[in-house]
Amino acid sequence: GEILAAALNVNAMVWRSSPAATELEDVTTAWLRMLLGLPESFEGVINDTASSSSLYGLAAAREVAYPEAHAAGLFGMPRGRVYASEQAHSSIEKAVLTLGLGQDGFRTISCDADFRMDPDALRRALDEDLAAGIRPVAIVATLGTTSSASIDPVAEIAAISKEYRVWLHVDAAYGGPAAIVPEFRPHFAGWEHGDSIVVNPHKWLFTPIDCSVLYCRRPDALVRAFSIVPEYLTSAEQGESRSLMDYGVSLGRRFRSLKLWFVLRYFGREGIEARLRDHVRIAQELATWVEATEGWEVTAPVHLGLTTFRFTPSGSDGEPLDGATADALNHAILERVNASGEAFLTHTVLDGRTVLRVSIGNIKTT
Numbered sequence: 611g612e613i614l615a616a617a618l619n620v621n622a623m624v625w626r627s628s629p630a631a632t633e634l635e636d637v638t639t640a641w642l643r644m645l646l647g648l649p650e651s652f653e654g655v656i657n658d659t660a661s662s663s664s665l666y667g668l669a670a671a672r673e674v675a676y677p678e679a680h681a682a683g684l685f686g687m688p689r690g691r692v693y694a695s696e697q698a699h700s701s702i703e704k705a706v707l708t709l710g711l712g713q714d715g716f717r718t719i720s721c722d723a724d725f726r727m728d729p730d731a732l733r734r735a736l737d738e739d740l741a742a743g744i745r746p747v748a749i750v751a752t753l754g755t756t757s758s759a760s761i762d763p764v765a766e767i768a769a770i771s772k773e774y775r776v777w778l779h780v781d782a783a784y785g786g787p788a789a790i791v792p793e794f795r796p797h798f799a800g801w802e803h804g805d806s807i808v809v810n811p812h813k814w815l816f817t818p819i820d821c822s823v824l825y826c827r828r829p830d831a832l833v834r835a836f837s838i839v840p841e842y843l844t845s846a847e848q849g850e851s852r853s854l855m856d857y858g859v860s861l862g863r864r865f866r867s868l869k870l871w872f873v874l875r876y877f878g879r880e881g882i883e884a885r886l887r888d889h890v891r892i893a894q895e896l897a898t899w900v901e902a903t904e905g906w907e908v909t910a911p912v913h914l915g916l917t918t919f920r921f922t923p924s925g926s927d928g929e930p931l932d933g934a935t936a937d938a939l940n941h942a943i944l945e946r947v948n949a950s951g952e953a954f955l956t957h958t959v960l961d962g963r964t965v966l967r968v969s970i971g972n973i974k975t976t
């Protein structure tokens with residue numbers, strides 16, 4: 611798909627410039643939506659990355675929260691805020707900065723012991739900010755966080771977003787594809803109440819980078835945020851078919867749907883399900899090996915394809931090592947494993963401690 615898209619070199623900006631690319635983007639995002647179990651009201655568009663998809667979803671949220679800013683900009687408007695858990699991806703804060711809300715426009719919400727957003731803390735933050743005259747712009751729920759693949763309680767968060775009438779953006783860039791598998795679908799219950807959802811086939815759906823799908827239940831808000839049609843981009847089909855240039859910053863767009871079409875056609879629902887199920891099985895099996903090994907601990911529940919763990923030996927006096935020594939030891943293990951060339955681990959910090967990460971997502975991993 612990638613080779614063909616490069617060779618065909620079509621530009622999916624308006625229907626006329628690329629009827630096949632425009633229509634295949636409708637077809638593939640609808641197929642993926644059906645696989646994910648999301649309702650028909652979600653319209654899909656393919657972007658380069660989740661960073662762009664989240665920026666666009668939050669731009670639509672800003673359009674709804676500040677309709678008057680479309681003409682006048684945010685100058686002189688009440689301050690606005692986006693809420694996400696302290697485990698949310700850095701792309702969310704970057705989007706908030708890009709949208710002119712400032713660093714102060716991003717408020718992190720604390721998590722429980724399993725790194726999931728605490729809905730009561732979210733509610734308290736909203737109440738506090740509303741009382742202070744701050745305008746809530748969006749709530750971001752992350753389903754599959756980067757550090758630990760934790761899954762925010764999206765049904766509870768969706769109820770809060772409805773109650774406070776705040777846009778809900780769901781960042782399922784990594785975790786989203788797991789919703790295709792029936793036994794993992796319950797983790798996602800409630801995400802269908804999101805206003806925008808991002809799922810990256812280039813993360814965990816065997817598709818080469820770049821391919822990020824943004825689903826929007828209120829595409830009118832998205833189009834309002836981004837549609838500007840100069841004379842040289844008008845065409846007779848306008849209004850009858852989508853102009854994908856209206857859904858984000860880019861005018862020119864690659865034929866990304868072609869590789870997603872190949873992936874969906876080649877593996878099919880059963881093939882995708884089997885592989886995702888096996889990735890989670892491998893990650894969970896690895897966790898049982900870690901748990902069975904003296905001096906090692908699993909540092910977060912394994913629901914998806916990510917295992918996080920840490921070496922926590924006792925010192926020569928039988929007491930646990932101090933934090934800095936234990937962190938240095940884990941960094942040394944990381945460097946040594948990676949230098950071997952046989953495996954590639956990454957690290958993160960959870961609860962203030964360095965932990966190691968093994969992510970299973972490649973179809974060749976056994």
Ligand SMILES: *Cc1c(COP(=O)(O)O)cnc(C)c1O
Pocket residue numbers: 658659660661662699701752754755756781782783784810813822
């Ligand atoms: C990887 C990731 C992102 C960023 O994805 P890009 O496509 O690289 O921009 C955002 N959110 C989550 C949860 C991720 O895992």
